[in-house]
Amino acid sequence: MLTEVLLGTTIAVVGPTMAAAPPSAMVLANRTAFNQPCVWFNSTAPDRLAAGAAASLQRLGWSVEHSVGPEFTSEVALRGIAPAGALYVHSHGDHYYDPAARRRSSGFRVDAGRCENAPTVIAPQISKARSGVLPATIAFISTCYNGERVSKLPAAFGIAIQKSGPGTAGPRSFYVSYSGIAWVRAIVRFETAFWRALRRGATSGAAFDAALLSGYLAADLQPEWWGSYSLIPTPPASELEGPRSV
Amino acid sequence: MFDPACIRHTRVLLPLLIAAACAAPSGALAPGGTRIPGNAFTPGEEQPPTVRARDAAALLPPITSIAGALLEPLSTAGLLAEPGALITLESGEERIEQRLVSAAGLALLTLQSTPGGELRLLARANTPYGGAALSSAALRSRALLHLASLRLALPRGTPIISSVAERRAVHWERIVGGIPVPGDGTRVIMSASGALVGIAIEESALAPKPAVLRSAAEARTAALALLPSGAALTGVPRLGWVHPGALAGDEELRSAPRELAWRMRGALSDGRPLEIHLDAARLALLGWDWVR
Numbered sequence: 001m002l003t004e005v006l007l008g009t010t011i012a013v014v015g016p017t018m019a020a021a022p023p024s025a026m027v028l029a030n031r032t033a034f035n036q037p038c039v040w041f042n043s044t045a046p047d048r049l050a051a052g053a054a055a056s057l058q059r060l061g062w063s064v065e066h067s068v069g070p071e072f073t074s075e076v077a078l079r080g081i082a083p084a085g086a087l088y089v090h091s092h093g094d095h096y097y098d099p100a101a102r103r104r105s106s107g108f109r110v111d112a113g114r115c116e117n118a119p120t121v122i123a124p125q126i127s128k129a130r131s132g133v134l135p136a137t138i139a140f141i142s143t144c145y146n147g148e149r150v151s152k153l154p155a156a157f158g159i160a161i162q163k164s165g166p167g168t169a170g171p172r173s174f175y176v177s178y179s180g181i182a183w184v185r186a187i188v189r190f191e192t193a194f195w196r197a198l199r200r201g202a203t204s205g206a207a208f209d210a211a212l213l214s215g216y217l218a219a220d221l222q223p224e225w226w227g228s229y230s231l232i233p234t235p236p237a238s239e240l241e242g243p244r245s246v
Numbered sequence: 247m248f249d250p251a252c253i254r255h256t257r258v259l260l261p262l263l264i265a266a267a268c269a270a271p272s273g274a275l276a277p278g279g280t281r282i283p284g285n286a287f288t289p290g291e292e293q294p295p296t297v298r299a300r301d302a303a304a305l306l307p308p309i310t311s312i313a314g315a316l317l318e319p320l321s322t323a324g325l326l327a328e329p330g331a332l333i334t335l336e337s338g339e340e341r342i343e344q345r346l347v348s349a350a351g352l353a354l355l356t357l358q359s360t361p362g363g364e365l366r367l368l369a370r371a372n373t374p375y376g377g378a379a380l381s382s383a384a385l386r387s388r389a390l391l392h393l394a395s396l397r398l399a400l401p402r403g404t405p406i407i408s409s410v411a412e413r414r415a416v417h418w419e420r421i422v423g424g425i426p427v428p429g430d431g432t433r434v435i436m437s438a439s440g441a442l443v444g445i446a447i448e449e450s451a452l453a454p455k456p457a458v459l460r461s462a463a464e465a466r467t468a469a470l471a472l473l474p475s476g477a478a479l480t481g482v483p484r485l486g487w488v489h490p491g492a493l494a495g496d497e498e499l500r501s502a503p504r505e506l507a508w509r510m511r512g513a514l515s516d517g518r519p520l521e522i523h524l525d526a527a528r529l530a531l532l533g534w535d536w537v538r
Contacts, residue, residue, distance in 0.1 A: 034496075040474045041495040041534060048497065092538055116516070144538050163412065166372035181519060181537040184496045189429075192336065197369075201351055206371035208411065210356075213369060213446040215429040218408035218415055220535075225411055229372075 023235030025062035025086035027054045028077055030111040030118075031069040033092065034184075038115035045184050046090055049142060049191055053088035056195035057138075061234045062086050070113035077110055077121050082129040085235055086138045087157070090187075093143020093177070095150065096120045106152040108143045123152035135159055138204065138233035140176045140194075142187060147177035147224035154226050161226050166205060170228035172236065174204035179222040186216035190223055198233070205229025305363045306330060309344040312368075313355050317395045318441055320355055320370070322346065333358070337450065337500040341366060365398060369444040375412050377439025382407045389416040389434035392442050401432045414438055422452060427487040427504060451503040452487055456527030459485075465508035468529040469522050476515025483508045488523050491533020498533070507532050 029050035034043045047068060054064045062085065067076050072091075081087060091108045098105035107122035135158025146153050154161050154175045164170020176194070178187070193214035197207035208225050309327050313320040328345045335341060339360075346355040358367035380388060385407055390400055401418035408415045413435055420430035430450050435443040460468075462483040469479060487504040491497060507523040514520055520536040 039536075040472075041491075042493050043495045043497060044492050045495075045497045090538075142538070163375060165375040167374075178538075183519075183521075183535050183537050185498050185535045187538065188497060200353065201347075202353060202371065206353070206369075209371065209373070209413070209435065209443050210369045212410060212413060212415065212435045213367060213433060213444045215433070215446065215448050217428055218406060218410060218417065223411060229375075 023062055023085045024080075024083055025054075025057040025064045025088075026077075026080035026084040027057070027064060027066040027068070027088045028072050028080070028091070028110075029066075029068040029089070030072060030091035030109065032111045032113050033109070033115055033118065043184070045188055049090045049188065050088070052192060052195045053090075053140065056199050057086050057088070059199050060086075060232075068111075070111055072111035074110050074112070074119045074121055074125075078125060078129045081121075081126055083133060085134070085136060086233065087136055088140045088142065090142040092118075093141060093146045095145060095148075095152075096122055098122055098124060100124065106146055106150070108141065108146070123156040126153070126156035130156070130158070133158075134236065135171060135173045136175075137172060137231070137236065138174045138176075140191075142177070142182075142191060144178060144181045147179040147222065151177065153177070159227055163226060164228040164230075166203075166229045168230075170230070172228065172231060174225065174227035174231050174233055176208065176223060176225050179224050182222075183217075183220035186221035189214040189216040190221055201232075203229060204231045204233055306342060306344065306357075306359055309346050309355060309357055312357060312396065313346055315395055316370070316442060317392055320346070324349060325354060332361075335500075365396065365445075365447070367444070367446050368396070368442075370442055373437050373441050373443045375437060377437060377441070379438040380414075380440050385414050385416055385436065385440060388436060388440035392434055392436070392445065393432070396445070398432075398445070398447070409438075412438060413443055414440075420449065422487060423455065425485045425487060425506065427452070428509075430487075450487070450489070450500075453503040453505045455506055456525075459506070459526045460508070460529050462508065465524050465526075465529060466510065468524055469508075469510050469512075472522065472531060473512065474514070477512055477520065479510050479512035481511035483510045485509070485526060488532060491523070494531050494533055496534045496536060505532060 027050050029046040031046045032038060034046055036042055050066060050068045054066050058064045065080055089108050093108040095104040095106050105122040105124060107120045109118040109120050112118045139157045141153055149161055159173045159175045190211045194207050194211040197210040202210060310322045313322050325346050325348060328347060330342045330344045333341050333343045341358040342361060344357045345353045347353050354371050356369040357365060359365050386405055393400055403418060405416045405418045415433060415435050417433045418431045420427040427450065430448045433446045437443065465483045466479060486507060486509045488507045489498040489500055489504050490502050492499050506526040508526055509521060509523055511519060511521045518537055520534060522534055523532040525532055
């Protein structure tokens, strides 16, 4: 299904088992848990959301690697996330139990071809995989709960839970996710508008503001962001051989 | 100069609001008090998109005028007004988009209007955060002032006011024949202190209303038959105008007119919330929504 969606774009796709040349972006989406036979209808949303994110990141100058559907496993996710300067994940998310630390951490489920109880990728795993790596330029975690202040995911990507507003100096990072539960129809509206604004050259914060106008019900989605409003999330200059502007 | 339409929409509001909002700001949406024509073209007339875009854009006031008419005017010094461009939304609706961009190419003000010249979206970048937070009542008044400064129709009724990522959203939901159109209506996004972030006015196309509707009880029975094992309905059926789902699933077909549906919320066996939409006349499945 993803192949069909991506055929209409010009995404530079790198196979998930190949070493990604920096600057790399990783796009991950859970398809299995959101489609038959796991649920009682077929959903185009995961593929559409992943394709939208991938096309936009590619437009911003990133070399995009993707894994959508059963190939989105813990191993593939962590291997792709480790060096990534940009990341998009669409899946279930929550504050899952971390048996090593004996407390809750935050993360998301992988696809792995599982309807229920698919393995999770949690913050300590990401922190370990990204040890010594620069903070992510953009991390869009399209899941429930990971927009909450208690989420450990922003820190795992090197992003502090604070906002640097327009015109103020801040980190070269932008994190987006949702607080509480997130309804799919609202997610699609919000993210479509967010990526469209970024493709049109908006800063990350302005794209977030634009997406607030996208016609979803406030009760159905609570998006949140951390990082720098004024950031245009192109690859860092040190890693980028192409143009910085979009 | 006073605009009669503005007076008509604001007569129920506080006198202060009327005085502040309806005194025509120089260079507002319709400079000199001239209303933008409702439709620039003969109904049904086929014209190439480029011609329509050019003609329609010519009817719009300059974006610089609108920048100056905002409650917190945007200085246009050093900014470039891009020519209006015809864009097609996911719904298939055509709009004329105008942008005011900085020397660095960043859009500081974006407007979208119908080809007939009616403003549908205003997005302002770089609205500061912080400042003294307004009460809900003050946010509602400020939202109305923002709309009035642009001579937009002032919605009636009680808006839904919410806080999101340190912004404030004031949303007057569209109601047709007493039935809500979820997501449609007039939405004003502001900072906590009331500075404008954006305005969106959505009016989706609606399919004809069925002559005869099935009852809520019938809808509930039909929905229960469609739910997967272990799932349950937890809410009362409500009527609403919804987009059908692609493959009768969870993704909106926004290019299709909204249909009148019974909307029912419930939960899967694991507790995850869901919503099911059934055609209000036939009780056929229109689509689903659920959470991640």
